[in-house]
Amino acid sequence: MLHAEWKTSGHARARNSPLYVAMRDRSKNASCEGCHAPLATLTDPAERAVDEGVTCEACHAIRDVGEAAAEPRYSFDLQGNRKFGPYCDGKDNYFHRMGCAPWFRDARVCGGCHTFSMPLADGKSLPIINEYAEWRASSFSVSGTACQECHMPPEVTHAATGSERKVRVGHHGFMGEKGELVRKALGIVASATDRAGTLVVSVVLKNEGAGHAVPSGLPGRQVVVRVQALDEKGHAQAREERTIGRVLVDEAGREVPFYAARAEKSDERIAAGESRTFTFELDAPRAGSLVIEVAWRSVSPALAEALGVPAEERTMGKIEMPFGGKRSGKGREHLPKTVVARP
Ligand code: HEC
Ligand code: HEC
Ligand code: HEC
Ligand code: HEC
CATH class of the missing domain: 2.60.40 (Immunoglobulin-like)
Structure with a gap:
């Protein structure tokens, strides 16, 4: 089950892991939640389950990420109740309306959040979260081995709770079955x-x-x-x-x-x-x-x-x-x- 897999992941704890809470509270920096609870800053808190960190919505509402940029930035589509995913045949999904986004299989969909640097006083910047840039510099980007191949290996699973339909979907635990x-x-x-x-x-x-x-x-x-x-x-x-x-x-x-x-x-x-x-x-x-x-x-x-x-x-x-x-x-x-x- 995708939800159960996701629950085990850091994405589900992105807003409430003790380490994050300790650092966020001490940093007094409002920008943290932009990645750790992306939808919280954009939506009416009363309307959505925004407390859960990097939720299904947070990733599947990503409409676009910059084309192969060194620091990709994503934009959301929250109005249309449209969800984006890698399939374009419209058959294999459980969502209401499907946005065809083949680049969900590309590293840059991860790179939007997994790239973070901080400006320094001397005008230079200090890389903080840097997996995307490191990946781009590695042989894995040359061979086309995206983050998903290691972090979301494909498995056959039920598309949603109660669904009989089985689909081939990347594992949503991100660090494996039990980390x-x-x-x-x-x-x-x-x-x-x-x-x-x-x-x-x-x-x-x-x-x-x-x-x-x-x-x-x-x-x-x-x-x-x-x-x-x-x-x-x-x-x-x-x-x-x-x-x-x-x-x-x-x-x-x-x-x-x-x-x-x-x-x-x-x-x-x-x-x-x-x-x-x-x-x-x-x-x-x-x-x-x-x-x-x-x-x-x-x-x-x-x-x-x-x-x-x-x-x-x-x-x-x-x-x-x-x-x-x-x-x-x-x-x-x-x-x-x-x-x-x-x-
Ligand atoms: C909307 C922003 C966002 C996107 C998109 C995103 N991540 Fe993350 N990711 C995060 C944040 C924030 C954390 C830190 C969570 C925490 O506090 O542990 C994280 C943590 C992780 C971790 C560590 C999780 C753990 O269980 O320890 C992995 C692995 C990971 N992401 C992989 C990916 C991959 C692969 C993709 C692309 C398919 C991706 N992420 C897309 C925001 C994002
Ligand atoms: C541009 C997106 C982005 C921003 C802004 C951001 N983070 Fe993160 N953060 C990430 C990603 C991606 C990870 C995953 C890397 C990892 O798990 O090691 C992460 C991981 C972490 C972790 C490790 C999580 C854990 O539970 O072990 C902590 C702590 C953290 N960030 C604190 C902060 C704080 C504090 C701020 C604000 C000052 C902040 N982050 C701002 C993207 C971001
Ligand atoms: C960190 C980002 C991220 C989060 C959070 C996330 N997904 Fe995904 N999801 C992806 C990516 C990337 C793919 C494509 C993986 C591949 O096939 O390589 C995907 C694929 C899928 C697919 C199969 C393709 C499709 O869209 O039809 C389904 C279904 C799905 N996700 C549902 C969910 C559900 C349900 C949740 C919450 C429990 C969730 N996702 C959370 C990134 C995410
Ligand atoms: C060849 C396989 C492979 C590829 C490709 C890969 N990773 Fe990883 N990743 C791993 C392994 C193995 C670990 C565990 C070791 C570690 O934590 O450093 C890991 C750990 C992580 C973590 C956990 C960090 C933490 O603090 O817990 C994050 C976040 C992450 N990867 C993000 C990414 C992103 C984003 C990409 C693509 C830009 C990517 N990975 C590409 C294999 C891969």
Whole structure:
């Protein structure tokens, strides 16, 4: 069911996710709702269910988006009670009147909202939400792989509640059935060796599955690479983690939410098709196993604390690898070893 799928998506929470509410209230910026609750700013609140964020209406009332522009802008048709969708034969839809809009299969229908930059004092602009531009710079735009191919894979479903009619429709969860698209982003190659008793672990992450940088989306999102050496009882002997993301800062160089930012301090995200290597050295004398976990984090700990919201984590991939105990001058059992996890 499309509505149930959509309900699981960020689009349904666009106006009331705790992170959004915390940032919107602190930013005191009226423009946020223009994308997070597009219809709220345009329609009579008494008439429509405007509280639900990026609703069915918000997307299917888009009449036009600029032709292949770097920053597409959309316009709505709310008067005609007409809905737009990719089908032009008029048979496969449940809507009252159908607007034929083949470009619903193009990336630019997403680009209208998924492009957002902020003007800076020096006249330059700071990109905030940038997936569309990153996608345009990637091989996915060259091969014609639109956002929808990954975010709305086709499935056969009922067109509407109670409808017997089945249609081939893109999945409306946008991050997969249970948000599992994060598991498809990165290929992981982990190798471990022993160097004079120290465990040396190399983790290579390759962005194989996303049509833009990872972590994408809101600045402050992070990818965490966490390596633990457990002993045979499962107790940690050693542990280390690295994070990557995009850090925006204020005049004093402190990490701040994007609306308070004056500059980009760093962008360590992994571009589409790019690889990144992380090296760890762990002091783990007893035999046990290495647990290498790559996780997506909704917001950096610094921002989470400043905003008073919890940082949420989702597993992107995990590798386990046994190793023997430290032996003087002889290396360890089971090492060196390389394990590959494909997305
Ligand atoms: C009318 C504006 C609008 C349009 C059009 C739009 N989005 Fe979004 N999208 C948003 C907003 C706002 C959010 C942030 C929601 C939140 O607060 O989590 C979002 C979030 C997302 C997310 C993260 C969702 C999650 O569950 O974490 C994905 C993925 C996404 N959009 C993909 C797409 C794709 C693909 C398209 C084109 C088919 C698209 N969007 C079109 C406004 C839009
Ligand atoms: C973020 C934007 C977005 C939201 C929100 C959204 N849709 Fe869609 N919808 C699309 C896009 C884009 C397509 C075309 C996908 C494809 O085929 O590649 C589509 C396709 C469809 C189709 C099949 C084609 C057609 O129009 O006949 C139906 C039916 C549909 N959506 C219904 C809904 C319903 C019901 C909701 C709310 C529960 C909803 N949509 C919410 C973007 C959206
Ligand atoms: C080749 C597949 C692919 C294509 C093409 C693609 N994405 Fe993604 N997208 C992913 C994967 C995998 C993730 C999960 C990794 C992540 O969150 O960075 C993701 C994550 C996202 C998120 C979630 C960010 C968050 O903060 O939760 C948004 C928003 C998004 N994509 C939008 C887009 C838009 C807009 C386009 C087209 C301009 C697009 N994507 C094209 C695969 C793709
Ligand atoms: C031009 C459209 C646009 C405007 C304006 C906009 N956003 Fe967003 N916002 C998006 C899109 C698209 C995403 C999806 C990327 C993602 O999920 O990481 C998003 C994601 C977010 C998220 C992450 C959502 C979550 O639940 O994790 C927060 C928080 C957020 N925006 C806050 C704001 C605030 C605060 C403002 C106003 C100062 C604002 N946005 C203005 C388009 C916009």
